[in-house]
Amino acid sequence: MPREHPIVAENSLTGKKERVVPLEGSRVRMYVCGLTPYDAAHLGHARTYVGFDVIRRWLQHRGYGVLHVQNITDVEDKIIDRAMQTGDDPLLLAERNHKLAEEDFARLRILPPHLTPRVSEFIPQIVELIERLIARGHAYEGKGNVYFSVGSFPQYGALTHPNQEQMLEGVRKDVAEGKRGAEDFALWKAAKPGEIWWDSPWGKGRPGWHIECSAMSNTLLGATFDIHGGGMDLKFPHHENEIAQSEAATGQPFVKTWLHCGFLTVQGEKMSKSLGNFVTLRDALAKNEPEVLRLLFVSTHYRSRIDYSEAALAQSAVVVQRIRTALENVEHAKGKDGRSDVEEHRLLAQLDHAKQRFEQAMDNDFDTPGALAQLLEMVGVLNKMASHPVSRTALERGELQFRTYANVLGVLPGAKQSASAGAEQGLLDLLLQVRQEARLAKQFAISDKVRDGLAALGFVIEDSADGPRVRRT
């Protein structure tokens, strides 16, 4: 259990930075609004989930036990529409897309949530919650639909402070059957012909949007929990309605800290399926290392907007390569185990300083750009350690520290295939040997021809004090 609680985070509910102190011991209960998997996951989704992944990793690094629940909204209008078009079973369609998204997220090194509840698995809990809301006078049935009575919950709007007009404009016109207050929203929708349905005390139907998150979080995390997150766009009406449903049903505060991620934009516009300007995560992963995408995401604060572009991605790739090079330099330096000296102590002290500032940055509302700056500071120190060279012990200590913090951001690149295997490796070694001999004989035209030729084939040769190094592009 952490001895103290150094982390502060900006709570969307209050707009202020608040100390993160778990409601119960050192255990943080976190609910993140997940995907509605009617289609492939795109980079915008990736941004949000990497954001919460880093938050979770930092909480864990600080000694908290995080229970991470992230739902899958597998019963929803868009899924039903899509399934109707293709003739698919809506639940199977959702499950299929979810599996694909899960694979993508895993490749992005996003830690899987501990629980991934589906709406279709929580129908009894949802029905029970709606019944409770009706019993408490916060909901009513009309023509097979059930609505939440916004008027019965005077505290409505704590998160986004919508005015009356907004609440009225915010309602959906197509589900107005049997509705009393224009600002009321659906908890249960009567089934239309051909739609998926479940039996309920109000007839055949399905849950409205919003209610599933209240039912699932209440069942899995309790009436009150620590952190609830999602994209900025979910604040209104989704999260506002969740608060109303949950607090009206339990009479207890719903969530202590609300965290919202900013958007990924393309040329200044939000990346979304409806705008058609999205890049699927799968495509992005086919063209970029996962660490490059993560680095792009963490180089901006989680609440800020990230403008996606090829140029930004290219810049991230350069930084990832810089990290990889530093680790390679350290690896090579380990072979020549130097002496501990004053310089070594100075470098270790610099490393320690960067570590402290990294921690300060992360403690301060998960300031990943600030933390990244310190991580790159460590890269510089590591390179100095590699060229000094210092003792093997110091190198190993430095490397371990660096890896620990790089892992918090999830930007530690995996080793690239150093070269190749079998006969190819033999040919490569032979060419390098011939090139070395040419260099020693000052036959630079020949040695450069070998280097250029190999570069064209994807093998970059870099000469160093202790021989040539091969890197694959």
Add this chain to the structure above:
RNA sequence: GGUGGGGUGGCCGAGCGGUUAGGCACCUGACUGCAGAUCAGGUUUGAGCGAGUUCGACUCUCGCCCCCACCUCCA
């Protein structure tokens, strides 16, 4: 229109009432046959505009301009 967030050096992007953010790009030097990597240093006397508070503001206050998001489904 309402609500919320923001406008920082060529580009990306933080913190902070006075002390170098960091990266990318570019230039110079060291190292190298050259290149690359790395290190050292430098470039733009940074802060949308105007006014105010202050010994001092990029950081606080007010006004104006502009951008984005939410207000319909949305991560």
